Amino acid sequence: MSKINEILEQIVQRNPGEAEFHQAVEEVLHSIEPVIEKYPKFAKAKIIERMFEPERQIMFRVPWVDDKGEVQINRGFRVQFNSTLGPFKGGLRFHPSVYLGIVKFLGFEQIFKNALTGLPIGGGKGGSDFNPKGKSDLEVMRYCQSFMSELYRHIGPDIDVPAGDIGVGAREIGYMFGQYKRIRNGYEGGVLTGKGLSYGGSLVRTEATGYGLIYFVREMLAAHGHDFSDKRIVISGSGNVAIFANEKVTTYGGKVIAMSDSQGYVVDENGINLNTIKKIKIEKRGRIREYVDYHPEAKFVEGCKNIWDIKCDIALPCATQNDIELVHAEKLVANGCLAVGEGANMPCTNEAVTYFIEKGVLVAPAKAANAGGVATSALEMAQNSMRYHWTFEEVDSKLQNIMKNIFKTAKEACEEYGIEGNYVSGANIAGFTKVATAMMDQGIV
Structure with a gap:
């Protein structure tokens, strides 16, 4: 052993x-x-x-x-x-x-x-x-x-x-x-993050995880000669991460055709209307099945797992852990999916990730790709410490730079260890090495 x-x-x-x-x-x-x-x-x-x-x-x-x-x-x-x-x-x-x-x-x-x-x-x-x-x-x-x-x-x-x-x-x-x-x-303003803007919260915090996911995936796609333009995108989930991933990817020319919640998913070949999703999920705290009341041409399907049967170029699992199992990974690959961006925490099983990598599908791992939320939380802590407030553009610019650097760090680790394109291992190696080195410096504690 x-x-x-x-x-x-x-x-x-x-x-x-x-x-x-x-x-x-x-x-x-x-x-x-x-x-x-x-x-x-x-x-x-x-x-x-x-x-x-x-x-x-x-x-x-x-x-x-x-x-x-x-x-x-x-x-x-x-x-x-x-x-x-x-x-x-x-x-x-x-x-x-x-x-x-x-x-x-x-x-x-x-x-x-x-x-x-x-x-x-x-x-x-x-x-x-x-x-x-x-x-x-x-x-x-x-x-x-x-x-x-x-x-x-x-x-x-x-x-x-x-x-x-x-x-x-x-x-x-x-x-x-x-x-x-x-x-x-x-x-003590810095004790919690995600606070309201009126009492120490940061602009972009609500959007940060979804935006950050797209910033990371954009870097990953560009490194392999791709972009979001005219790509069919499926997003699981309809919370903050999914909503703002949809918002940002649409600005880069992608078309989101399906989103889900715990009861099922909606498919809209014209492109999911994000204003409707925001009205249902943010304003009303409702269920995604209500989407078809506003858009009769769309289709609602009971159960959320089969969302991965939909043919797409890019899959963005933004719901919860183990959303994509091996059987779903096989279906995505068979349908020509070229990239998976993990917006949720550990949304793909280990078997699914291994299969994606074996088949040449690019995988943006959660611990790198969805780090935008905690990064912006740290920026909120910094603003609290300074008793200062940055503009939306200032925070968003810092977030973009952080996500670019995360990708660069993971890519460099891949190159160092001869595992080019395996950003799952690259992110793990880079994160582990940084913490391990600091632990060595601080002694046996």
Whole structure:
């Protein structure tokens, strides 16, 4: 058994039942094997074993009262994974599927994603099995206040800076920030990112992950003689990432023909009308099936997985983890897909990614391609520290440069290790090497 497989087996044994975490670890481990061979000092100092073990795992009870006056109890989580490069940084996810394994996989991915941005932020993630869908604003407020009444003990502008994720948007961030400020009796603007513009938020933050995805994929396509012009594009999801990926890719000449939510997907061969999607998903918090009420020529299909049967040039999975499995990858390749841009966290299974790479499909990996959100969060932290506010154009320009540099870093790692075009491994290697080098400098801690 190789050293890498031995370490993987140990991690699986130490973290039973955490399938998503195991998957994330396996992908990174096999990518970095040549780095360990080149730098045996990393193995001697047990960098992998230390980096792949969270610095701190926090789980807590969150009691709250619903509108009927009934007491409800949920679980809250915060995994502070690695602070080598800066304070822990990563979102909070509110969704019924949340458990420790998902939070750990997200926090683990965040280590490398944050390292790739070039900004001084470490990796962490958190959340709860609370479902904000169908809850009143007052119920969401009471829940967020109870959640923050415990979380506040573990976070701070120079310790751990949470942000939003699935189920946590501006509303939830606002309620949590208000409770934090009340408990702390002070205004610490940099403790949360994704805040409203009226109290320290940053322009472009809402658009950042979707825009950043397109900026990265544009660089990747250009490096291989392609662009977005006249390409057919399928996007899974219809949240912020999907909506603003659609908005940006359309400006580059691409045509988005399908989008989805958890109930199904819509296909519009004329091109998805983004104003309609925004009205349904942002203003009304509705379901995507309503799209056909506005555009009868479009088609709604129950179930979201078959969206990958649609013939497209570029696939942008922006929904959730393991959205594209091997069977979907085979269908996409058969239909002539030339590139996949991961807007969600780990939206392709390891088997799907391997198949794409074997078949010459370009893959923009999540930890590189969707780093625009956390990068802009770090820019929000910088503005909070300076008591200053940049314009939309200034932040967007910085975001574009960050995404260009992330691609450049991943590409250089590919060239160094003789794996040209494999940006999945290139991103893993670049992120790991940066964090590992800093860990060596800081000693056994």
